[in-house]
Amino acid sequence: MSEVLKPRVRFAPSPTGYLHVGGARTALFNWLFARHTGGTFILRIEDTDFERSSEAMVEGIVEGMRWLGLDWDEGPFFQSKRLDLYTATAEKLIASGHAYPCFCTKEELEQRRQQATAEGRQPMYDRRCRGLSADDVQAKRDAGLSSAIRFATPLEGITSWKDAVFGKLGFANVELEDFVLLRSDGIPTYHLSVVADDMDMRLTHIIRGADHISNTPKQVLQYQALGAELPVFAHVPLILGPDKTRLSKRHGATSVISYKEMGIVPEAFRNFLSLLGWTPGQVKDEAGKDREIFGSDELIQLFSLEGISKSNAVFDNDKLAWFNMEWIRKYPAEKLLPLIEVEWDKAGLEPSRKPKEILTTIDLVKQRARNLTDFAGSFRAYFTDDFSYDAAAVTKFLADENARSLLMELAGRYAAEADFTEAGTEAVLRAFAEEKAVKAGVLINGARVALTGQGVAPSLFAVMVALGKDRVVTRLLAVENAVASVASPS
């Protein structure tokens, strides 16, 4: 009978927008909790607001979750297909005297609300339909009036629960209005559908944004009215923008997918998000300092509700950039390649290199990548012969005609060089510089631009080996093209 109860949790977005970072973090925490405890993670789409919900948004959410590697065990369930459950739940509530029909129209309600605020009163529903007798109700029904169903909140007392993050939380019942469960068109409101579903899906823990704290008492009341056991509520603090207001479009990218498009690697985003409002405590590295780079297995192992913080957190792009850099460097080239290929496609780049060369080259340049788009941008010349020169770099390092002719001459030396290794190529260049009585730096910097089109690159000789002898010779000989392309921009 009493098998060990495995936690059941859910992520329940409403498809009224793409998966935004706040939602993603909630999903992540639920997922981490489920995986840590060996529980079940359910995806439920809260699409009872037909006006604002759309199929495309559902796909956007799913895409975002897949990108982050958040897989679910059950669902997706759609509330729009479970309406019978909600009406049945509402009827139970009516039968037990916990809910009642309300015939006030939206317009009447709105008008009373405005009047109340104008007179300085609380704009709360005045419960005028709560006292309707069975005859009154029948009479209105006969007159063809439609009704919403409201919950009859207790007129006194306190509704409280123990939140896993915030501790004991409570609201005076007088502050709670007789909220609507079922709209007059029979569609449930959020208040009803969440608890009906959470109960039906036997959820044990409700991990969600702290913006839901205020309507938790409305849900607790329904659990009590239905005689159901309360799940554990865990409210997660919100994510704010740099100006400490709730993160929104004003702050720039807010959808998870836009971070993918910016060249962020999923591990980096997940790692960053996990540490926003949660901490595993002190996890030391070999040097005894706190570590923050965690892969998903480690996050799963470390995650616990106790580590969730109570205060809101600011989304810091700089820190995300740092995680991204760390993770790109950590990725083996084989794993990076498919992600890079997406960037190449977008940039119309077709690598003119052999697959094996590509992998070693990725390993060389990933050390200084800040995001995936770099591989199709400033690293372009490493993968294709179809690249252009950076004007500033050409002006800075290839302005001297003499240097350019030396580079062309140097090409000849390389063509004849048998030992095309880092040490070999360096020896050739330094000997050549000495012979011509020029500084090696001049040739090195010039060669870098000729070979990569950029003023910034890894160590020149490592670049040479990565590109291979033929390419090095060809590109050095083509050094005048660099100057020409910059002088007469197409």
Add this chain to the structure above:
RNA sequence: GGCGCUAUGGUGUAACUGGUUAACACGUCGCCCUCUCAAGGCGAAGAGUUCGGGUUCGAGCCCCGAUAGCGCUACCA
């Protein structure tokens, strides 16, 4: 306005059940390395824990008050 929550450097966090000069990471600045730029190494600045009271031998941790920020205040979710 009402109700609720929160409050540690610029940012994210740490600080065992109150007990050394409040720690770590990102960011910032400087130095080193060097063929460029990152990275890396070394170092520095930056909070006396929102403010004011109180309890205590002792408070970032407990209590009270203030302030600020955020959330909710819909027949949205």
